[in-house]
Amino acid sequence: MSFLKRQIEMHNPPHPGELLKQDILPTLDLTVSEFAEHLGVSRSHLSKILNGHGGITAEMDLKLSEALSQPPGLWLRMQVNYDLWLAGKAPRTPVKPLPLVA
Template sequence: MLMHNPPHPGEIIRELCLEPLGISVTEAAKALGVSRKTLSAILNGRAGISPEMAVRLSIAFDTSAESWMNQQVQFDLWNAEQHRKELKVERISAA
């Protein structure tokens, strides 16, 4: 079941991981082993969580990579569903 308008995973990282710990984007990027630009794009919703980033986040914040990937899939799927009527798809049925 799809969550109604789920937050982008970057919002979760910022609000539940970085802010409570008082960690800056620069510090977090260094700890994750990525550039500040890469992390900033995720935090600002301009990029999604890749499987590799999910593993990095799981190590850094003692979470599961699956939870990060699930958040990204929920976000992506909800957004795709918003454009369902625009898709030019025909139902396929058995002859």
């Protein structure tokens, strides 16, 4: 079994918006609108992320990292893990490996 296949089958990572919505937002005692204003984004943009309909971009990662005093890249890595898991679950045609040239 390939490494990618094992990773895909081993876990079901949450969408980072789910973590923001369920774990972070309640501890901040802010509404979605207040949090969006603090981050400098629209309420609808943040709402899409919180509901799993939008992804974390590099810019959003930096905003969240600054606002939540976390290291840059944390939210983006969560998004990449989630995206890779989804992609690995979707049917696709395998690609043959190319021979390595020395």
